[in-house]
Amino acid sequence: MKQYVTKEAKSLFAAMINRSFPQILLTLALLILILILSLTSEYFLAWKNFRNILDQCSVYLILSLGMAFVIASGGIDLSVGSIAGMCGVIMAVLMHSGMQTYPAILLSLGIGIATGAVNGVIISLIRINPFITTLATMTITRGIALVLTGGVSIYGFEQSFKWWGTGNIGPLNPPIVLSLLLTLVSFLIMRRTLWGKYSLSLGGNAEALRRSGVRINLYRISIYAVSGFCAAIAGLIMTARLNSAAPLAGSTYEMDAIAAVVLGGGSLSGGSGSIFGVFIACITLSVLRNGLTLLSIPTYFQQLITGGVILIAIIIAQLRSNRDRLH
Amino acid sequence: MEKQPYLQIRQLTKSFGHIEALRNANLDACQGEILAIVGDNGAGKSTLIKTLSGALTPDSGVITINGQAYAHLTPKLAEEKGITTVYQDLSLVNTQTVWENIFLGHEYRRLGWLNKKKMRRETAELLKRLHVSIQDQEAIVGHLSGGQRQAIAVARAIRQGGKMIILDEPTAAMGFKETAAVQKLIRNLADQGYGIIIISHNIQQVFELSNRICVMRQGEVLALLDTKSVTADEIVSMIVGGTAVNGVKQ
Numbered sequence: 263m264k265q266y267v268t269k270e271a272k273s274l275f276a277a278m279i280n281r282s283f284p285q286i287l288l289t290l291a292l293l294i295l296i297l298i299l300s301l302t303s304e305y306f307l308a309w310k311n312f313r314n315i316l317d318q319c320s321v322y323l324i325l326s327l328g329m330a331f332v333i334a335s336g337g338i339d340l341s342v343g344s345i346a347g348m349c350g351v352i353m354a355v356l357m358h359s360g361m362q363t364y365p366a367i368l369l370s371l372g373i374g375i376a377t378g379a380v381n382g383v384i385i386s387l388i389r390i391n392p393f394i395t396t397l398a399t400m401t402i403t404r405g406i407a408l409v410l411t412g413g414v415s416i417y418g419f420e421q422s423f424k425w426w427g428t429g430n431i432g433p434l435n436p437p438i439v440l441s442l443l444l445t446l447v448s449f450l451i452m453r454r455t456l457w458g459k460y461s462l463s464l465g466g467n468a469e470a471l472r473r474s475g476v477r478i479n480l481y482r483i484s485i486y487a488v489s490g491f492c493a494a495i496a497g498l499i500m501t502a503r504l505n506s507a508a509p510l511a512g513s514t515y516e517m518d519a520i521a522a523v524v525l526g527g528g529s530l531s532g533g534s535g536s537i538f539g540v541f542i543a544c545i546t547l548s549v550l551r552n553g554l555t556l557l558s559i560p561t562y563f564q565q566l567i568t569g570g571v572i573l574i575a576i577i578i579a580q581l582r583s584n585r586d587r588l589h
Numbered sequence: 590m591e592k593q594p595y596l597q598i599r600q601l602t603k604s605f606g607h608i609e610a611l612r613n614a615n616l617d618a619c620q621g622e623i624l625a626i627v628g629d630n631g632a633g634k635s636t637l638i639k640t641l642s643g644a645l646t647p648d649s650g651v652i653t654i655n656g657q658a659y660a661h662l663t664p665k666l667a668e669e670k671g672i673t674t675v676y677q678d679l680s681l682v683n684t685q686t687v688w689e690n691i692f693l694g695h696e697y698r699r700l701g702w703l704n705k706k707k708m709r710r711e712t713a714e715l716l717k718r719l720h721v722s723i724q725d726q727e728a729i730v731g732h733l734s735g736g737q738r739q740a741i742a743v744a745r746a747i748r749q750g751g752k753m754i755i756l757d758e759p760t761a762a763m764g765f766k767e768t769a770a771v772q773k774l775i776r777n778l779a780d781q782g783y784g785i786i787i788i789s790h791n792i793q794q795v796f797e798l799s800n801r802i803c804v805m806r807q808g809e810v811l812a813l814l815d816t817k818s819v820t821a822d823e824i825v826s827m828i829v830g831g832t833a834v835n836g837v838k839q
Contacts (some may be wrong), residue, residue, distance in 0.1 A: 277727035454702045466682035474694025533684030
């Protein structure tokens, strides 16, 4: 019995190491980056800077969490940045028209969920490619934000709303706490619940899941709804942080979210994904951007370097994925 | 005493437009025996299997399972009644582990969380009972051999309560060693009392494995024969258009 348990434990450990290889690699890269930056910049290791990194990372992290489930299920959601922008604008319009802060927030979150669900319905029931569907909703939601604002930012909100972006919870702020909390919840959902397992199974072999009696359309719709929910929360934070709802807020954020998911070990062909990987990837990208700023690298070069790092990391991940497929 | 059939079909008919894919098909299958269904492409094998698995609704006829008659089955009802199908593509999630695949769609939960420990334990027990040699149930299914993957698909069918297992081309595109392992597994299942229906184009395999052979042609069950009472040449002759020999023309 003892021998059996030991063998089983060894097998579990080996499987865990093998499956977590991209995350282990990424964590090592992050540690090396931290080491280099702490040696080259005296400000890098300061608590204020660390908090700043987490704060800057929070919106990307929240968007990436929703995207992780979408990509795990074999889909993609290009509309998250625009949904975030639209939900921020809707909150602003509602509050400026006299609605109380929390009803406005809840209604906007509901609209985010509904928009995601519409994506899911079109993809599942009408069977339109996720890329095309979410490209269309990206344009539509951005259009809604522009129509509602007339292209001009709406600013000036009550303190109870601004708290969500600039308040304090101990040494941290609400965006950081919210993003860390959502990361923990997402981690548990992906690893420990049926919904998380089916998100991965959908991307692995949707037909096999359907033949096993699972109502795959319902799961797919709910996955896109969750992505819409995450986008709406990101919209809340962006608007509250700046005390301003800009109609173009969140533009191209979907690209950062996709990059974080793939860097974190997710495959664009579906079936794999890691919330821990997404977390480390978001932190790594934020540390990289922060470090480049501290080292006074010009903004244009920062774009170039960040893009290059993402590309190299994705090539490494893809080479490993190809090797696994040939195994 | 003759065995009571677990599965009986009588006068089963299914048409797609003006094409009759199944014509008054009759068939009996018992537990503990291996029944092979052979026939050329378009003979009606797939339609018959899909009807038995509940994927297709027949136009007429009766399906009797363990004494209970049904006009048609749904996938859920077929599964509840112990009719499970292992499709040629195996329906496995290649990115997931052995135990995750075996419990796909039928996971154990405890207080809303997946009960992984129980699923791992039962997978180990099931594979042991079926004499399936897979060292590591944490292995990703896509990394396993064709034979091992077939064994996992069969184990899942058993796990889902299968009493009559339908195997569609179980050794297609497999090497000699893997084919032998899968054939051993099939015999093993029959010895343990499971009913097996295999669809195969491999006549040699059909003769090595089956107790009875059902020959289908143009939607009809042409003959249902004892494997020992017929030769491979006679079966091939029936498949390609000769007359039924030595058996009961349905």
